Amino acid sequence: MSVEFIGFIANSDASETIVRQGPVLDPHYIETVAKAHELAGFDRALLAFHSTTPDALQIAQHVLTITKNLKVMIAQRPGFTAPTLLARQLATLDQLYDGRVSLHVITGGNAIELRQDGNTLDDKDERYARTSEFLDIVRLEWTSEKPFNYSGKYYTVENGFSQVKPLQKGGIYTFVGGGSDAAIEVSGKHADTFALWGESYAQVRDVTARVRAAAAKHGRPSPRFSLSVRPILADTEEKAWQKAEGILERATALQDQTGYRRPNHATEGAKRLLAAADQGARIDKRLWTEIAKLTGANSNTTALVGTPEQVAEVFADYYDLGVSHFLIRGFDPLPDAIDYGRELIPLTRKLIAERDQQRGIAAE
DSSP states (O other): OOOEEEEEOOSSSOBTTBOOOSOSSOHHHHHHHHHHHHHHTOSEEEEOOOTTSOOHHHHHHHHHHHOSSOEEEEEEOTTSSOHHHHHHHHHHHHHHTTTOEEEEEOOOSOHHHHGGGTOOOOOHHHHHHHHHHHHHHHHHHHHOSSOEEEEOSSOEEEEEOOSOOOSSTTSOEEEEEOSSHHHHHHHHHHOSEEEEESOOHHHHHHHHHHHHHHHHHTTOOOOEEEEEEEEEEOSSHHHHHHHHHHHHHHHHHTHHHHOOOOOSSOOHHHHHHHHHHHTOSEETTTEEOHHHHHHTSOSSOOEEEEOHHHHHHHHHHHHHTTEEEEEEOOSSHHHHHHHIIIIIHHHHHHHHHHHHHHHHHHHO
16 A cells, blocks of 8 residues: 655645744745645645635645646535536646646534635534535546436536546545544545544544445445644654644744634544543654644644654554555644655655565565
8 A cells, every 4th residue: 555645735834833924825935835845755735725715726726837746635615616617627627737636625614614605504414415415526527428417405417517527537536534423424435535633543443444334335445544643853752852842832822823722613523633632642652632732623733743763653553554645744834844855754655665565475
């Protein structure tokens, strides 16, 4: 099973520990970070979605234009763009940029924020039902060789058809995330990869088993699995933990200025991270939960702390649990991305390849 590293390209230089100084949309920063990810050996990079931020689809096109090999993972929320239109937009990009497009489907857990885009479905299970219909239609646009009809509760399409198909056979690679039972059900039906946040080994075992069961119910092979986490690295373990404590101090001091505060509503994914945080500041070998606890886990805020060799070992442990994609970003995003490419990414690839080889020899 091949391993993949996914980075994160923000629209400007900001994080839990960095107060944005420049514009909300900083083209120079986007270009610099995108090229840094490509040079660092990342396979693809996430472009996030929020109800008030610049459009991820257009940012992704810019990133694809200024890179040669880096793939993009474009976050989109069903319910705000017609599925037929989004399918053609993504297929067009995929054709223009050599199949480097993937879709990250986020249904959204915060009804208050979703209303900023005009959402009228406050019930989360209903939103996931809408997502499932949305993805039914997107897949038909990508694959149907003749006009199709679709009649659902949320969408109706008559003689739908797209002349442009993705370069990727079978449709654009699709990630689906979410922590609720409804999210897992939708993922079992639609996901190529299910996206987890940085959870404990026990939590990963639980969620992956549930997603595999959901996929089997729909007669599909299991999706692959992605884990999102924030590596904090140093040349010794002691220095890495000191660095983590410094990050916590800065994040605490800058909460009012950065806006990374506990939200009024915790998503199911956030609740899972907070449940891990309730077990302690350090879980398993080196999963650190203090930033998640501080911010209410309003994004992927758990970290792995240690030397590059130590963190690579934990990635290999997650790989043994079925995780093949690692979405990693730092609290100082640009320097950290460069740093990950220097040691962490190659060390992890090497260690996992060695483990796969050992399994192959044992199997013989």
